[in-house]
Amino acid sequence: MRRVFRGSGVLRASALIAITCTSLASLTSCKRETRRLRESPPSATPGGAVRVSSLQPGVAQDTTHARNLYEGNAYAVSEGQRLFNWYNCSGCHANGGGGMGPPLIDDEWIYGAGPEQIYTTIVQGRPNGMPSFAGKVPAQQVWQLVAYVRSLSGLNPASTRSARTEHMMYYPGSQALPMETSPKQAFRPPASEMP
Amino acid sequence: MARCRPDVSRSCVWALTSAKRMCGVLTLGVALIMAQACTREQTPERAHDPAVPAAPAMAGPRASVALDAEDGQWTMPAKSYSAARFSQLGEITADNVKSLRPAWSFSTSVLRGHEEPPIVVNNTMYVLTPYPNILYALDLTQPGAPKKWQYEPKPESAAQGVACCDVVNRGPSFADGKIVFNTLDNNVVAVDAATGNALWKTKVGDINTGETMTMAPLVVKGKVLVGNSGGEMGVRGWLKALDLASGKLLWTAYSTGPDSEVKIGSRFKAFYPKDRGKDLGVKSWPGEQWKIGGGTVWGWLSYDPQLNLVYYGTANPGPWNPDQRPGDNKWTSSLMARDPDTGDAVWAFQMSPHDLHDYDGVNESILLDVPWKGQTRKALLHPDRNGYVYLMDRSTGEVLSANPFVHITTSRQVNLANGSLEYVSEKEPEIGKVVRDICPASPGGKDWQPSSFSPRTGLVYIPHQNLCEDEEGLEANYIAGTPYVGMNVRMYEGPGGHRGELTAWDPIAARPAWKLTEKYPVWSGTLVTAGDVVFYGTMDGWFKAVDARNGKPLWQYRTGSGIIGQPVTYRGPDGKQYVAVMAGVGGWAGAIVAGNLDPRDSTAALGFAAAMKDLPSDTQKGGTLYVFALP
Numbered sequence: 001m002r003r004v005f006r007g008s009g010v011l012r013a014s015a016l017i018a019i020t021c022t023s024l025a026s027l028t029s030c031k032r033e034t035r036r037l038r039e040s041p042p043s044a045t046p047g048g049a050v051r052v053s054s055l056q057p058g059v060a061q062d063t064t065h066a067r068n069l070y071e072g073n074a075y076a077v078s079e080g081q082r083l084f085n086w087y088n089c090s091g092c093h094a095n096g097g098g099g100m101g102p103p104l105i106d107d108e109w110i111y112g113a114g115p116e117q118i119y120t121t122i123v124q125g126r127p128n129g130m131p132s133f134a135g136k137v138p139a140q141q142v143w144q145l146v147a148y149v150r151s152l153s154g155l156n157p158a159s160t161r162s163a164r165t166e167h168m169m170y171y172p173g174s175q176a177l178p179m180e181t182s183p184k185q186a187f188r189p190p191a192s193e194m195p
Numbered sequence: 196m197a198r199c200r201p202d203v204s205r206s207c208v209w210a211l212t213s214a215k216r217m218c219g220v221l222t223l224g225v226a227l228i229m230a231q232a233c234t235r236e237q238t239p240e241r242a243h244d245p246a247v248p249a250a251p252a253m254a255g256p257r258a259s260v261a262l263d264a265e266d267g268q269w270t271m272p273a274k275s276y277s278a279a280r281f282s283q284l285g286e287i288t289a290d291n292v293k294s295l296r297p298a299w300s301f302s303t304s305v306l307r308g309h310e311e312p313p314i315v316v317n318n319t320m321y322v323l324t325p326y327p328n329i330l331y332a333l334d335l336t337q338p339g340a341p342k343k344w345q346y347e348p349k350p351e352s353a354a355q356g357v358a359c360c361d362v363v364n365r366g367p368s369f370a371d372g373k374i375v376f377n378t379l380d381n382n383v384v385a386v387d388a389a390t391g392n393a394l395w396k397t398k399v400g401d402i403n404t405g406e407t408m409t410m411a412p413l414v415v416k417g418k419v420l421v422g423n424s425g426g427e428m429g430v431r432g433w434l435k436a437l438d439l440a441s442g443k444l445l446w447t448a449y450s451t452g453p454d455s456e457v458k459i460g461s462r463f464k465a466f467y468p469k470d471r472g473k474d475l476g477v478k479s480w481p482g483e484q485w486k487i488g489g490g491t492v493w494g495w496l497s498y499d500p501q502l503n504l505v506y507y508g509t510a511n512p513g514p515w516n517p518d519q520r521p522g523d524n525k526w527t528s529s530l531m532a533r534d535p536d537t538g539d540a541v542w543a544f545q546m547s548p549h550d551l552h553d554y555d556g557v558n559e560s561i562l563l564d565v566p567w568k569g570q571t572r573k574a575l576l577h578p579d580r581n582g583y584v585y586l587m588d589r590s591t592g593e594v595l596s597a598n599p600f601v602h603i604t605t606s607r608q609v610n611l612a613n614g615s616l617e618y619v620s621e622k623e624p625e626i627g628k629v630v631r632d633i634c635p636a637s638p639g640g641k642d643w644q645p646s647s648f649s650p651r652t653g654l655v656y657i658p659h660q661n662l663c664e665d666e667e668g669l670e671a672n673y674i675a676g677t678p679y680v681g682m683n684v685r686m687y688e689g690p691g692g693h694r695g696e697l698t699a700w701d702p703i704a705a706r707p708a709w710k711l712t713e714k715y716p717v718w719s720g721t722l723v724t725a726g727d728v729v730f731y732g733t734m735d736g737w738f739k740a741v742d743a744r745n746g747k748p749l750w751q752y753r754t755g756s757g758i759i760g761q762p763v764t765y766r767g768p769d770g771k772q773y774v775a776v777m778a779g780v781g782g783w784a785g786a787i788v789a790g791n792l793d794p795r796d797s798t799a800a801l802g803f804a805a806a807m808k809d810l811p812s813d814t815q816k817g818g819t820l821y822v823f824a825l826p
Contacts, residue, residue, distance in 0.1 A: 085669070091427075091678025092356070097796025097804055099786065100359060100678070106793045129356025131676060168629040168667040168683045168798075 032074045032159055050120045052111045065114035070147040074160040080148025083141050087133070096152040101129065104152045113155060118146045252727050252744050257653025258563040258574075258702045261499075267766030269315045272366035272411045273645065274763070277562040278497040280647035281723050282764045286772035287825060288726035292740045292750045295823045298773060299339050303818035305329070307789050308781015310643070311366040311411070312720070312761035313820055314374075315775075316388060318768045319343065321369070322820055325781070326355055326362035326379040332391060336768045340822070344391035351402065354380035357676060358407045359427040359801075360783035361790065365643065366761065370414035370439055377408035383421050383437055395442030399423075403676045405430045413496040414439055415505060415535045422492025426510040426555065427801070429679035432490035432527070434507065436538060446538035450490030450509040450526050451476045457526060458538045465542055466592040467614035470525075479523035479548075487673055488520065489513035490527035494557025494643055499573070502590060504532045504541055506575055508556035514671035515553050515637075516681030518626050523548040528556040530577060530585075532592065542592035547581050547616055551623055552605060552666070553637035553682075554580040559645045560589075561655060565702055567595055576702050578646060578657050580639020581616060583609050586702055596705040600698050601640035601661060602690050604632055624682065626668040636664035636686045637801065638783060642718070645761060646700075649723040652743050654708050655700040656729045660716035660784070661689035662806055684802030694806060697721070697731060699746060709746040715810065718784045719776070720761035730774060732758025734785060735813040738776055738821065754778035754821055757785055757814040771824050779818035780810070788816055 049062065070076035084090055092101035102110065111121045122142050125132030133142070150156050251257060262275050265283035274280050287295065303309065305324040313322045320333040320340060328350055332343040355362050358379060367376035373385045373394060381400030386393055399421065400406035405428025413420045418436040426432070432450035437443065448458040457476045465471045472478070477485055490509040498505045512520055512527035528547035533540050547554045560575040565586065567574070575589040582603040586595045597609035607617040624630050641659035648655045664686040671681025688694045695713035700706075715734035722730040727743040734757040740750040757780030764774045781789030786800040787807045797805035 086672060088672060088674050088677035088679075091680055094799045094801075094804075095683075095796045097794060097799025098790060098792040099800040099804075100356065100790075102791065103793035103796070103799065105796060106791075108791065125353075127352050129353060129358075131353075131356055167669075168665060168685070 032072065034073055035075055050116045052117055066116035066119075068115035068143055068146055070143050071115065071150070071156050072160055073147070076144045077147045077151050077156065077160045079141075080144040080146070080151075083137075083145050084148055087137060087145075089145070104149055107153060113150065113153075115143075115146050115150065118149055119143065122146070251653075252649070252651040253653060255653075256566045256703060257650065258565045258648070259650045260561070260563050260648055262650070268317075269312070269763040269765050270369040271314065271413065272312045272368065272761055273495065273497065273559065276415075276498040276500065278495060278559050278645070279561055279650075280645060280720065280761075281649050281725075283725045284764055284766055284772045285725040287724065287728060287764070287774065289728055289742045289744075289749060291825060292726070292728050294825055295740065295750050295752070295774070296826060297752065298822045298824040300822065301331070301333060301340070301820040303329070303331070303777075303779065303820065305779070305818045306816040307779070307818070308361040308363045308785050309760050309777040309779030309818045310363040310782055311777060312763045313775050313777065314367055314369055315763065315765040316369045319388070320775070321367055321374055321388070322777070323364055323367045323376050324818060325364050326350060326358070328364055328376070328378045330367065330374060330376065330386060330391070332388075346386050346391045346393065348378045348382060348384050348393075348396070350378040350380035350382065354402045354407055357402050357405050357425065357428055358409070359425070359678070361781040361786050363409050363782055364411075365409060366411035368412050368414050371417070373439065375412050375414060375419050375439070377410060377412060377421055379407050379409065381406055381408050381423070383408075383412065383419060383442065385419075385439070385442060397437055397442040397444065399435055399437075399444065404428075405676050405679070410493045411495075413498065413505070415498050418445060418535055420496055420505060420535065422507070424491050424493040426489040426491045426493075426513055427515075427678050427680050428676070429487035429489070429513045429673050430491055431486055431488060432492050432509055434492045434531075434533070434538070436535065448533060448538040448540070449476070450492065450529075451480070451485040451488045453477050457540065458533070459540045459543075462534070463540045463542065464591075466544065469548070469613060469615060470543055470545055475523070475525040479525040481521055484520050487513060487679065488524060488527060490529070492557070494555070495559035495645060497560050497562050497575070498535070499562055499589060502573070503534060503536070504589070505535045506530065506532050506560045506562070506589065508558060508560070508577070510555040510557050511550050511553045514679045514681040516626065516668045516671050517549060517551050517624065518668060519671060519681065520549070524550065528554055530556055530560065530587070530592070532589070544587065544592045544594070544614060546579050546585065551618065552633060554639055556580070557643065558641060561646065561648050562589060563648065563702060565595075567703070574702075576648070576655055578641045578655075578659070578700070580635070580641060581606065582635045582640035584657070584700055584702075584705065585609070586705065598705045599640075600657060600700060600707065601659065601696070602634045602663070603640070604634040604663070624666040624668045626670060629665055629667045631665045632663055633666055634663040634689055635660070636662035636806075637684055638662065638716070638803065642783070644718050644759070645720040647721045647723040647729070649727070649743050651725060651727060652699075653701065653703070654743065655702060656721040656723055656731075656743070657698045657700055658717035658719060658721050658731055659696055659698065660718075661691065661694055661696050661712075662686050662716065663689045664802055680801065683798050685797035686802045686806035688806060695733070697729070697741070697746070699743075711741065711746050715757075715807070716784050718759040718782055722762040722764060722774070724764055730762040730764075730776070732760065732762065732776055732778070734759065734780060734810060736778060736780075738762070738778075738823075752821075752823070755815070755819050756780045756817045757788070757810070759785060767824070773822050773824045775820060775822045777818065777820055780814050780816060785810065787811060788814060
């Protein structure tokens, strides 16, 4: 059932949602709008070893990524979007296209795209300029940021991505416009015609 | 044989003596040729001396400039204290430049934007890279200029995270046997020019408050003058003087704050009433906003030894969002004149009060002597980001003329009666409102890329961009060590559809003599020579020579990466004239390539990536020095 939802846009699938929400199998999808007020996030810090390399000497162990409970929750993603500006992430990564920091809307992940990898990147910082936010941002908010950052390149369920923004700049990870397939060669219409 | 060649980069007397000393076997014939060459290229103290340049290249009254005797070297980025970037070497001319060809090249092993010039002293070329700020010394007396040594200051890698606009460096300076330069992590370093040993290293800033250093120091009277970068990070700007011999801090002049810290005292006299008053660096700000108000000093300094004044500009106020800082925000986006001995301000002039669009005032001031209404004025010419070329009296700060050199929608004019910039209120950004067609865009009519001036043509060669933008104000949060901007920006090409221009500006008529257009912003400096050739580079990697008199294209060569460096020229140990430039795209304009940015987000790189979407298909990363000569 999850596969069905992943492939559907929210607007087009509203009828489908109405139907499937009545089935027990679709409970996870209906959590899209859940407000998690009393929170127990995946864990305060990611469990086990967080690897930023896929190369492991000897027998490979523990290659699964941690699951971020916020991943399928639209409210948490939108909170992540607010915090992304609040903590000045946008100052370096812009609205995902990058600037002082690397872009987040493309498919290149220097330190890994897994939720626990992004979590540790934010908390620990990285040697070439990413500051360490350890002790500055509560764990719950970091997980919300992780959910939003992954949404920028379409790594979370489409149903949780933010809708059209009111700002000058649309968020490429939002549902305002379809994602393009060849990012760095792509040309946008002239600025005056943009939303 | 190469070793036996006398050093013609010094005075001819010196060269001939040294020739005798070093090479006993030197034949009379060679000596005669030498002497002849020296007669040709030896130059007097002042360029307006009738002897050299022999004949003006253009008719009519011309501005002139104070130049040192031509020694064939290039010891500081702007070549001379007057910042003219004019070489009196005349072997390469508008007639023969078409035969120019590469002599040798050198890879810097760094992939980020190379805005720096190579400098040439004592038959050695010094090449400073962007972060990690490696200094190479190349031996010009040997074929192919092999490396003599390299010095690695090993700046903190975290500094890259607070550099607003790529991790560039704008060059080293030579003085008293030392190469001095700034590192990205706020160290000023002096290295022995002969051995490459570090002599002193002084830390003057903190990356945790957002400070970095990217500017080229200017050495004046045994003092190393340096300033900070970080106007996008809520940094408080300053200019500091360090003792060249010891590296000890001598004085600090802040750009904001009380007069005592801005070093405004009894000698200060602003020309216009708008710039007069006590503690304007505090009173023109809300609360204590001046402490994080910007006004950094990351651009160019010039120096008049007779008036004993240094001139430099201060950067934008922070944050960009103007709603959060009502007031004039002094002394941001201003020109300052200071006594280098004490740091005391003698005059100041704010070009863009309460700056609305990131119009830094850090661009170069070229010190010209200009015939003006029947008398010769000691002037400075400053092409500002706000789109006007200011011609000012450099003794007093009076504006003689201020005319636009690009399309401007953000202001109506500079009022010469009171020196004020008359803003167009419809173009003021606001929180939550998108304002369109803001021209020039935030990098301004012209950014850091330095102009040159030829006393032979009397023209200033201004490399610049032709960009406009849309802006939307956002609330900016101050978190030390993170960006403090509060603006969504997206840029696009200005009228005409081209994004770059080279403007030859006539300072007396205060209008362009001619203009060339380029596809991309001209983000490189310009160089002009006594051969009446202007050199500059383009972001798609063309190194170009045009006729200084009329802009006629004469020659071009495609380098391996986009050019944003500062071309220089020098006389080699073999007596030939060489032209050198760094290739290596990057900087704010080239961040889309240097930082692999994704232009689907049109606010990437503070909106610059939107205007440069096609650059990645036209050039690649990579720092290389190219050196050219006639066959």
